[in-house]
Amino acid sequence: MSNIVYLTVTGEQQGSISAGCGTTESIGNRWQSGHEDEIFTFSLLNSITNTGLGSQFHGITFCKLIDKSTPLFINSINNNEQLFMEFDFYRINRFGRWEKYYYIQLRGAFLSAIHHQIFENQLDTETITVSYEFILCQHLITNTEFSYLALPENYNRLFLPNSKNKTNNGLKTLNSEAVGRLLAAGGVYNGNIEGFRDTAEKLGGDAIKGYDQILNEKTAGIAIATASILLTKRSNVDTYTEINSYLGKLRGQQKLLDSIDIIEII
Template sequence: MSNIVYLTVTGEQQGSISAGCGTSESTGNRWQSGHEDETFTFSLLNNINNTGLGSQFHGITFCKLIDKSTPLFINSINNNEQLFMGFDFYRINRFGRLEKYYYIQLRGAFLSAIHHQIIENQLDTETITISYEFILCQHLIANTEFSYLALPENYNRLFLPNSKNQTNNRFKTLNSKAIGRLLAAGGVYNGNIEGFRDTAEKLGGDAIKGYDQILNEKTAGIAIATASILLTKRSNVDTYTEINSY
């Protein structure tokens, strides 16, 4: 049996959905100290394939304990609420202790299905399927990572909105290389490469390094090639002139 995956969820409308999910009020005698504001996830499936014409991302399906967040997830799917999600994976290290070794972050996530399972002699669980517009995967021990941006029309919604109920500080740290790459893609998509680069510089940290991995003087041609793809969505002459000016 795998170790529990701890899920943190923030909703655009409801704020911190996972707050209090790991308490005794939420999970009974299965509560865990130090994980009071996380949801216990027992399995996760991330489906990606490639048919030779590019990768296809089919969303994530995960199974979690029925807890305080269960009605809130139903609210989310009913209202088509945008979610920001973080999955923390643990394993036993060589010293026999639990260590957090893997992390998945989703932005622009939307619920597409919820299935409740109440079965004799088994834990009460629910299986949730989600789609997403941005995914970041990091191996925290081996120091490798992957990120993917689907270039949504409403690019700005990938950033966590201000919320009075927001308690998750992880999503507030927007100065990593992944965020820099995200800004670079946004700069191409919005035809404002210099403006988005200025934003990366103001964020500080590694944001500008991530930006320059995608867009710099040596990779200017990449921006033009990407822009030609985006013309299928923004096909007017003014947009074409704006993008190719970079």
């Protein structure tokens, strides 16, 4: 058995799906104090591959008990409900105490498969597969982090619960200067400066500051013209590389899109 993993899920339509899932009414004598509103997860598989033409994110598959959330997950897959999901990983530290050491956050998550496993002399479980548009992974002890946003132009459709105190660290990733710079590059690439700037403004935080570091009244026209010339001559990969380099030169920096891994721009 793996280390303990707890899951918190909020649906755009149903609200808190994980509320009450860790109670005796939901899972009997397997309940654990302090985790009444979380889902106990037995295993988790997050698959990412690379064929040399870019990374492919194949979603997350996890196994859990059949509990209060089981009918709600069926509602979600039936209605194609957008979900906000958080996985908290626990381990035993050197002092013999449980510590939360790893964290995964998913936004724009949609269920793609549910399999129930009910066998003789085994726990009744279900295996669920989830696709996502944004993922944040953090090692909380060593302070390392990775985040991936599939389509920056679709950021506004990503569902986020109104009050989430425990995810403040994750929110910094999506309203930072780095994301603002990424949106600026997307605006150049798609020829939609104003639309992408509006997205940066809606993100709040330092996103608009990062956007304006690259694109402002003096540089926007030049950047669009350069992008148009490049688009007529180069493949998508080469084009983005040159635009990325050019945007850096606008501000006298070698590269402004730091801290962001560009997987694909469509």
